[in-house]
Amino acid sequence: MRSESKPSPSAQERPALAAERAKHSEELAKVHIGPLWEIYRKVLTRKPARREVPHLWPWSLVRPHLVRAGELITAAEAERRALMLLNPATPSGFGATATLYAAAQLILPGESARAHRHSPAALRFVIEGEGAFTCVDGDKIVMSPGDLILTPSMVWHDHGNEGANPVMWLDGLDIPLMDSLRYMFLQEFETTSQQPQKPPRYSERLYGRALFPAGMGPGCSGVASPVWAYRSQEAQDALECLRRTSEPDPFDAYMLRYANPANGRDTFPTMGCRLQLIPNGAHTSAHRHTASTVYHVAEGNGFSVLDGVRFDWRKGDTFAVPIWCWHEHAAGGTDAVLFSFTDFPVMMQLGLMRKETFADNGGFQPVNG
Numbered sequence: 001m002r003s004e005s006k007p008s009p010s011a012q013e014r015p016a017l018a019a020e021r022a023k024h025s026e027e028l029a030k031v032h033i034g035p036l037w038e039i040y041r042k043v044l045t046r047k048p049a050r051r052e053v054p055h056l057w058p059w060s061l062v063r064p065h066l067v068r069a070g071e072l073i074t075a076a077e078a079e080r081r082a083l084m085l086l087n088p089a090t091p092s093g094f095g096a097t098a099t100l101y102a103a104a105q106l107i108l109p110g111e112s113a114r115a116h117r118h119s120p121a122a123l124r125f126v127i128e129g130e131g132a133f134t135c136v137d138g139d140k141i142v143m144s145p146g147d148l149i150l151t152p153s154m155v156w157h158d159h160g161n162e163g164a165n166p167v168m169w170l171d172g173l174d175i176p177l178m179d180s181l182r183y184m185f186l187q188e189f190e191t192t193s194q195q196p197q198k199p200p201r202y203s204e205r206l207y208g209r210a211l212f213p214a215g216m217g218p219g220c221s222g223v224a225s226p227v228w229a230y231r232s233q234e235a236q237d238a239l240e241c242l243r244r245t246s247e248p249d250p251f252d253a254y255m256l257r258y259a260n261p262a263n264g265r266d267t268f269p270t271m272g273c274r275l276q277l278i279p280n281g282a283h284t285s286a287h288r289h290t291a292s293t294v295y296h297v298a299e300g301n302g303f304s305v306l307d308g309v310r311f312d313w314r315k316g317d318t319f320a321v322p323i324w325c326w327h328e329h330a331a332g333g334t335d336a337v338l339f340s341f342t343d344f345p346v347m348m349q350l351g352l353m354r355k356e357t358f359a360d361n362g363g364f365q366p367v368n369g
Contacts, residue, residue, distance in 0.1 A: 002115055048290065052087040052097050052322040054059055054306035055303075059127075059297075059316025066106045066168060077113040082106075082171055095176035096320045099343040100271070103171040103320075105163045107132050112365075115158035115189030120156075120266040121179045121224065124149040125170040125339050126232075127316060133161015136228045138197030143167065146232025146298060148258060148269055148339070154185070158193050170296050172341040174270040191353035203228040207261055216262075225260035225267045225313060239252055239277045239337070250285045250363070253278045253329070266345040275339045278302065278331040285363030287330040289355040291344040293321045300336030304329045308368040326365055327346035 023271050052057045066083055075081050082103040082270050096102040133142050133151050136157045151157040161167055178184055207226040242254045255276035258267050266272035301314035305328050321327045347353040
């Protein structure tokens with residue numbers, strides 16, 4: 001027997017019905033129950049209801065504050081002397097995007113940052129200075145500008161500066177994602193610093209040459225890359241080789257992916273790292289996708305158009321491109337090199353990766369601000 005639809009209330013019935021519905025909602029709230037129909041369109045949106053916004057942090061602004069922080073607090077007091085790059089619209093209070101954390105960190109000559117490990121995965125992209133190191137699981141890694149250093153989830157790591165100059169780097173972590181999953185663990189090492197237990201450049205020499213110990217299968221190294229350091233010079237050489245031997249991608253120009261040599265996947269299961277070259281005068285076409293990304297200008301200058309707003313950048317600047325944000329890049333005056341880290345691996349593994357190209361205006365966005 002088919003039930004018939006209930007007729008819509010008449011104009012005379014609506015005020016009384018509205019009052020009854022409000023009363024019912026109040027009664028439900030007291031027992032922690034809620035009517036879906038009141039939030040249905042707010043939750044199930046036709047496209048991502050983005051909270052975070054495109055934003056740029058100029059190095060000319062960040063660096064003086066980082067230097068000032070070095071005058072005000074020691075690395076021992078702070079544990080990590082880092083200035084978080086906060087998205088103006090994030091509700092978390094610590095994210096550059098909904099899933100990615102970014103910060104600028106400083107370590108002064110003679111200082112050390114105590115050894116610990118935590119559930120969030122972390123990366124360091126060195127901005128300036130020589131003489132600092134990160135010790136990862138007993139492997140002491142000397143850091144130079146443009147180097148990418150990895151500290152996977154729950155791997156011991158500490159920092160030190162044995163040189164004569166301050167060293168600064170960009171931190172990238174998946175803290176907002178881990179926080180949303182409530183998967184947060186921190187453990188401090190039994191001493192302030194680890195004693196190096198391995199020969200110099202151990203992870204690079206053993207795993208970074210496509211040569212692995214016999215019997216080590218694709219899954220034996222764990223889910224993160226077994227290589228702790230990806231060197232700037234090698235990455236720059238690979239970029240130049242790519243430029244000489246291939247046509248530029250319309251959306252990313254010449255882009256390299258830092259890969260886990262054990263399985264060919266991204267460096268972390270939660271974060272992928274990229275390095276892209278945009279030749280002088282080149283302007284990529286606009287597109288958007290469900291992965292969010294934090295970019296850092298490693299070399300050169302230019303601009304990006306993010307959801308119709310132009311952001312001019314130069315070496316040292318960092319900017320955030322949140323989920324489903326139109327973006328295009330252009331280099332001016334010199335070639336530009338952009339380092340980036342992204343939650344692309346998460347979206348791919350969950351089957352949530354979606355892309356769209358900007359079809360109008362020859363692939364370029366109108367600039368509205």
